[in-house]
Amino acid sequence: MADHGKGRPPRVGDNKVFRRVLLTVVLLLVALMIVAPLVVIAVEAFSRGIGYFAKSIADPDTRHAILLTVVTALIAVPFNTAFGVAAAWAITKHDFPGKRLLTVVIEIPFSVSPIVAGVSYLFVYGLQGLFGHALQAADIKILFALPGIVLASMFVTGPFVARELIPLMQAQGRDLEEAATSLGASGWRTFFSVTLPNIKWALLYGVVLCNSRVMGEFGAVSVVSGNIRGQTNTLPLHIELLYHDYNAAGAFAAASILACLAIVTLVAKVALERRGAGRVQRPSALAGADSITPEVKP
Amino acid sequence: MKIRLENVVKEFQTFRAVHGVSLDIESGELVALLGPSGSGKTTILRMVAGLEYADGGAIYFGEENATDIPVRERGVGFVFQHYALFPHMTVGENIAFGMKVSKVKRTPREIAARVTELLDLVQLGGLKDRFPGQISGGQRQRVALARALAVDPRVLLLDEPFGALDANVRRDLRRWLRKIHDELGITTLFVTHDQEEALDLADRVVILNKGKIVQEGTPEAVCRNPADAFVMNFLGDANRLDADIRGGKAYVDDIAFEADGVADGSGQILFRPADVTWREDGQGISAKIVRVIDRPDSRRVLAMTGSGQAVEFDTAPEFPHRKGEAGFIDIRRPRVYASA
Numbered sequence A: 001m002a003d004h005g006k007g008r009p010p011r012v013g014d015n016k017v018f019r020r021v022l023l024t025v026v027l028l029l030v031a032l033m034i035v036a037p038l039v040v041i042a043v044e045a046f047s048r049g050i051g052y053f054a055k056s057i058a059d060p061d062t063r064h065a066i067l068l069t070v071v072t073a074l075i076a077v078p079f080n081t082a083f084g085v086a087a088a089w090a091i092t093k094h095d096f097p098g099k100r101l102l103t104v105v106i107e108i109p110f111s112v113s114p115i116v117a118g119v120s121y122l123f124v125y126g127l128q129g130l131f132g133h134a135l136q137a138a139d140i141k142i143l144f145a146l147p148g149i150v151l152a153s154m155f156v157t158g159p160f161v162a163r164e165l166i167p168l169m170q171a172q173g174r175d176l177e178e179a180a181t182s183l184g185a186s187g188w189r190t191f192f193s194v195t196l197p198n199i200k201w202a203l204l205y206g207v208v209l210c211n212s213r214v215m216g217e218f219g220a221v222s223v224v225s226g227n228i229r230g231q232t233n234t235l236p237l238h239i240e241l242l243y244h245d246y247n248a249a250g251a252f253a254a255a256s257i258l259a260c261l262a263i264v265t266l267v268a269k270v271a272l273e274r275r276g277a278g279r280v281q282r283p284s285a286l287a288g289a290d291s292i293t294p295e296v297k298p
Numbered sequence B: 001m002k003i004r005l006e007n008v009v010k011e012f013q014t015f016r017a018v019h020g021v022s023l024d025i026e027s028g029e030l031v032a033l034l035g036p037s038g039s040g041k042t043t044i045l046r047m048v049a050g051l052e053y054a055d056g057g058a059i060y061f062g063e064e065n066a067t068d069i070p071v072r073e074r075g076v077g078f079v080f081q082h083y084a085l086f087p088h089m090t091v092g093e094n095i096a097f098g099m100k101v102s103k104v105k106r107t108p109r110e111i112a113a114r115v116t117e118l119l120d121l122v123q124l125g126g127l128k129d130r131f132p133g134q135i136s137g138g139q140r141q142r143v144a145l146a147r148a149l150a151v152d153p154r155v156l157l158l159d160e161p162f163g164a165l166d167a168n169v170r171r172d173l174r175r176w177l178r179k180i181h182d183e184l185g186i187t188t189l190f191v192t193h194d195q196e197e198a199l200d201l202a203d204r205v206v207i208l209n210k211g212k213i214v215q216e217g218t219p220e221a222v223c224r225n226p227a228d229a230f231v232m233n234f235l236g237d238a239n240r241l242d243a244d245i246r247g248g249k250a251y252v253d254d255i256a257f258e259a260d261g262v263a264d265g266s267g268q269i270l271f272r273p274a275d276v277t278w279r280e281d282g283q284g285i286s287a288k289i290v291r292v293i294d295r296p297d298s299r300r301v302l303a304m305t306g307s308g309q310a311v312e313f314d315t316a317p318e319f320p321h322r323k324g325e326a327g328f329i330d331i332r333r334p335r336v337y338a339s340a
Helices: A016-045 A049-058 A060-093 A099-106 A114-125 A132-137 A146-157 A159-172 A175-182 A187-216 A219-225 A235-244 A248-274 A283-287 B041-049 B091-101 B108-121 B137-150 B167-184 B195-201 B219-224 B229-235
Strands: B003-010 B018-025 B030-034 B056-061 B076-079 B155-159 B187-192 B204-209 B212-217 B239-246 B249-252 B255-258 B265-271 B276-279 B285-295 B298-305 B310-315 B326-331 B335-338
Touching: A016 A248, A049 A060, A049 A248, A060 A099, A060 A146, A060 A159, A060 A187, A060 A235, A060 A248, A099 A159, A114 A146, A114 A219, A146 A187, A146 A219, A159 A187, A175 A187, A175 B076, A187 A235, A187 A248, A187 B091, A219 A235, A235 A248, B003 B041, B018 B041, B018 B056, B018 B204, B018 B212, B030 B041, B030 B195, B041 B076, B041 B155, B041 B187, B076 B137, B091 B108, B091 B137, B108 B137, B137 B155, B137 B167, B167 B195, B187 B195, B195 B219, B195 B229, B204 B219, B204 B229, B212 B219, B212 B229, B219 B229, B229 B265, B229 B335, B239 B310, B239 B335, B249 B265, B276 B310
Parallel strands: B030 B187, B030 B204, B076 B155, B155 B187
Antiparallel strands: B003 B018, B003 B056, B204 B212, B239 B249, B239 B265, B249 B255, B265 B335, B276 B326, B285 B298, B285 B326, B298 B310
């Protein structure tokens, strides 16, 4: 197409030199900042051979860190999923005073540094904190134990599911729920038969994002967990410890597990986006969306 | 099922409010709520459905006070403007939904039979396994109607049922809905902003403005005797001329019109563009032709009266006069109203 108008100035945004420079800069940055570190993880993890990699992973402390991370995710993700669905449902399908404030408050964890969240948990549940004495008296351990880790993780990842759902549910409006109710469906029935099927891909996407963030969370957890090796160390904290022990190969082996998780998340994200998750659609378009309805039956 | 609204009120900060509406709808009647946007017509419909609760007044279904019955138990069939079909269910599943969730238990065989029956009723026999995204707008609207009818509602409520469709489909569906209504005899209330649709379809038209009923009656009654200038204007094209009312007569440029029972003072006369005859000799209000617009079946003439008021009227396509010619407009069926 550039052959046609040799004499004419290029179409807006189609300057050849500019386009090439722009592409080069972007590719270079991607290679340096994203691809290179991932490659390094893979290479370093196996730098002392596959046997050492397996040994690193099988190390009791590493295994415990993996287990703790998985347990944290198993508690925090379902909880945040339920919270996200409830919050999105409340905000998009109901009217109440303070609704816009709630929308903003839900997003606070995104704008607060995780380390700040961690420190504030110290002040609430720590010995010198608000509930410190009461908790100690009742012999409930929150800080430097699993509950603290879970709480901090939940705080940091609280908005993920709600943020995926709110724009979608807002665009879908209330017509479908009203229709279901006028046909005699109960609230639960309406939710499971009508609302959920129409948000399932966005919900799944939110859950995947939330999960990868819970498993990777470092800042807040590092403050509240106490970082005790083999006891309150999650995988990201464990990686840091290994690294400080000059056990680079061990650190990278553990890191490769988190990196794999990231790749799985990415693949899931792309797959889910293809199915329409996170894409805002109007109700009329929804009715026609082949991304939501299964394939055409002749 | 007879429906009665008694002084129903809905407060809104915004414009959709309803200020004391009373209305009787006879069993089996097909009634249109007609009004411009913001007149509260949809709010009234939603209150009858139970999708909104009234802030004051009462709604009766027959003898039963339905004001506080939740929508789920009210037994109404509601058809939404944008159909609100469940996009992840087939046409058949959409229609079956109400029967599946109903307290009245039906066997799958009964449900399937009823779905087939309803699909035949709305003439969509072959589309049972399609998804809503795979059928046209008119077909979706018919599915929405079948779904609403599936639960054997006591009352059928339709919100701008043809609003999202193009003109031809609209007219066909309108006639078809009338036929269905006559077959089933179910009490039906529908909302529209399109006067043609209301007059074409309804037994009785209720005209609303700013949250109040301004007139109700048969299409004939509201067309022939508009209660006020708003109704006259809203029902169709109307010309308006300022007039002086003195002793039962309305004067426009010294031409007198009958104005029995209209208070003395400033007033207005309104008339339809079809109710004007152009004369070259001195009968009527003197005027000058400003423009002639050609239409497939007529000519629309834009004229200016001697006192500078604009008038539009329709003539036969053979109308011979041109821009700039002077003459007189002779008005048939003028309606005189006091100025609001």
